[in-house]
Amino acid sequence: MLSALFSSFANFFETSYIVVKKTTGGFITFLFGAIVCVIAQVLLIPLFGLNGAGLAKMLGFLTTFIFRVKDTQKFVVIQIKWRTFIS
Structure with missing residues (x-):
């Protein structure tokens, strides 16, 4: 369930890249998330x-969501109340 939740949040921020026509940022953040996922799979599946x-x-x-939140601040300022979000 958390995977689907963070996927939705990451896709929400993906629209910012599409609107400003800078989709390479979306690809780069996706790439970081994919690398983290592959490394985590190698480490966690045996365990x-x-x-x-x-x-x-x-x-x-x-990872993709966090990178996109930080990266899209250049285009659009969306304030997230992190304490509320985490709880």
């Missing part, structure tokens, strides 16, 4: 099996 794959996917989307 946790199928749950490790789900956790790795969640970490990849979380």
Whole structure:
């Protein structure tokens, strides 16, 4: 469920790249998330099996989301109340 949640959040910020026609930023942030996901899969699947794959996917989307939040601040300022978000 967390993987789907962070995927949705990351896709929400993807629209900022499309609007300003700078889709390379979206690709680069996706690439960072994919690299984190692959590394996490290699490390977590032997330890946790199928749950490790789900956790790795969640970490990849979380990474993509965080990078996109930071990167899209150049185009659009969206303030996130992190304490509320995390709780």
